[in-house]
Amino acid sequence: MTNIIEVANIQKRFKTKTVLTDVTLSVETGTIYALLGANGSGKTTLLKIITGLLDQDNGTVSISHLEVRQHQQEIQRLFSYSAQASTVDDVLTGHENLKLIxxxxxxxxxxxxxxxxxxxxxxxxxxxxxxxxxxxxxxRRLDLAMSLVGDPEILFLDEPTTGLDPLSRNDLWETIRKLKKAGKTIFLTTQYLEEADLLADQIGFLKDGRIIETGTPAEMKQLAGPEKLILTFETEQLLHQATSQLVGFDLSPINDVSLSVKLPDTVQTVMDILSILQNAALKPVSFEVTAPTLDDVFMQLTKEV
Structure with missing residues (x-):
């Protein structure tokens, strides 16, 4: 699969503030790329540079192998950009908005x-x-419909579901999936980690002006560590007894009656632990295997110095 978007070494300053230091990323044709980052990390600034709405200080952006600053007219026919703020005209009807565009x-x-x-x-x-x-x-659906007028190859969506209720958000997610199935390439920024997890083929995490991590949702979750087994016992004494039996496992206390165990090999490790506890007559009240989430990754990456 070929890359339809190529971003290399983008830098951008606003007076004395450096927003983008050295951003490099690529997006494959027909995929969904989600750009994550804390508020103020420069996601919208980068999106505006990629779409030619803002000039970078250094670096290059190419869409369909055309350099954006040199081929703006040709490139503008290839994509549509849906900003955070709706661009629909309140005075007109939905039909009139679409017909005008x-x-x-x-x-x-x-x-x-x-x-x-x-x-x-x-x-x-x-x-x-x-x-x-x-x-x-x-x-928001009308705004997205307007962005499809002219059948562009690429859709740039800046936080497309911000402010929507859960039902409307799910409807828009389904629409985005259908657009991908139709062969569209979609580049979106989002504050909803669930959105990136459910939609994206590739995720980039923007921090300190750089893409510091990139990968599939599954690959990104691995950054937060392995799956964990959460064990809860009836009393604090039983917890201490269980801890003394589980020597050699990577244990972390959660509270007086619960602990977590890292699972480098999920199935085998869980079977070994439960077997040890059963032989010692230490039956937990409950146990649950939990996988890392993008929330865990987000917290880890934003806290790292």
């Missing part, structure tokens, strides 16, 4: 394009309603 992009048959996109994004019931009356989820 279709005309501005010189798309043939703008009326049919508007109708088709309203149907695709489940907005046909509100076709003649002013956007000012739309819910947050409806506005």
């Amino acid at each position: 279709a005309k501005l992009r010189h798309v043939s048959n703008p009326n049919q394009i508007a109708v088709d996109l309203l149907n695709e994004f489940k907005l046909s019931a509100a076709v003649n309603k002013r956007v000012a009356t739309y819910s947050g989820g409806m506005r």
Whole structure:
């Protein structure tokens, strides 16, 4: 699979503040890339540089093997950018918003394009309603529909589900999955780690002006360590007895009656531990295997010095 987006050694300063120090990343065609980072880490700044809305101080950005600053007109036909703030016009109806964008992009048959996109994004019931009356989820779906006018190859989505209720967020996630299945390349920034986990093929973590970690969701979770077995006992005394039996395992106390055990080999280690406890007549009240989450990774990476 070939890379459709190539970002190399991007640097950006605003007066005395350095926002991006040395950002390098690549995105494969037909995949979803999620950019994670704490608030103020420079995610939106990087997105604006990639899309040509902001000039970098140093480094290069290429989309479909074309350097962005040298081929802006050609490249703008290849992608659509959906910003954090909705770009829909409240005075117009959903149909009028889509038809206007279709005309501005010189798309043939703008009326049919508007109708088709309203149907695709489940907005046909509100076709003649002013956007000012739309819910947050409806506005975001319309915004995404508008970004598809002209059938771009790449979609840049800056925190696409911020402010949406869980149901609207799930609906938008399903739409994004369908766009990927249709062959679109999607680059998104997000504050929702669950969003990156569920959608992304590749995740990049932006910190201190650099991409400090990158990988699939599964690979990123490994940064937080192995799976753990959580054991809970009825009394503190039983916990101490169990601890004395589990010599050689990597144990960490959780509270007076619970402890965790790191699992380098999940199945075998769990079987060994439960066998030891059974032979010692130390039956736990409960046990649970827990896997690292992107929350764990986020906390670890943001705390690292």
